[in-house]
Amino acid sequence: MVLDAVDRRILALLQEDATVPIAEIAERVGLSQTPCWKRIKRLEREGVIARRVTVLNRERLGLGVTVIVAIKTAHHTAEWLETFAEGVAQFPEVVEFYRMSGEIDYLLKVVARDIADFDRIYRKLTKVAPLHDVSSSFAMQEIKSTTALPLFD
Structure with missing residues (x-):
């Protein structure tokens, strides 16, 4: 278009x-x-505007912890991915979910109340499907976050 x-x-x-x-x-x-x-x-x-939403303030809602979760798996079948994707879809705390190229197979962005809350999420997440390695990184400071896409001429 x-x-x-x-x-x-x-x-x-x-x-x-x-x-x-x-x-x-x-x-x-x-x-x-x-x-x-x-x-x-x-x-x-034409699908250029996918939907209209309200952006909420995570801090005001008590969701002060952002975690980037890198996942490696030994399973690469369509059935495994379907099981994993359907399981992850059940977690409202997972706000972004990507299948990656390179060393990491999947990347998730998770919001949580605190570290103990993330630990609860992590334990449930690792039961969704067999995982080879899960590595979590906690965001120390949000420097830029936007939903706006660049609009070039």
Whole structure:
């Protein structure tokens, strides 16, 4: 899909705050409301806008620990991955989950209340499917975190 400059400005505004009224978005991108609304609907229909969400403050919710979990497995079958992926999907604390290239097979980003809470999650996670090696790294400081994607010309 080809995005023009107006599409990119609309997307940038929505990434910053999805609650901005159509009238304000239209004014800021130089359109009237109906054409602006139609562009947003087209971007949704074509899957450029996947969904609109509210970003919560982890600290305010008592989820002050972020852990990056690197997993190696000796199993590389589709059945093992299906079992593991379905099991991991049951953990609301796992907020990101990737299949990797290189030495690490899977990478998870986990949020927890504290280290004891993470230990509870870790113990349950290691029972989902056979794992070869699990290595956890605790984030000391969040320096950058965003949901906004770059929008290039």
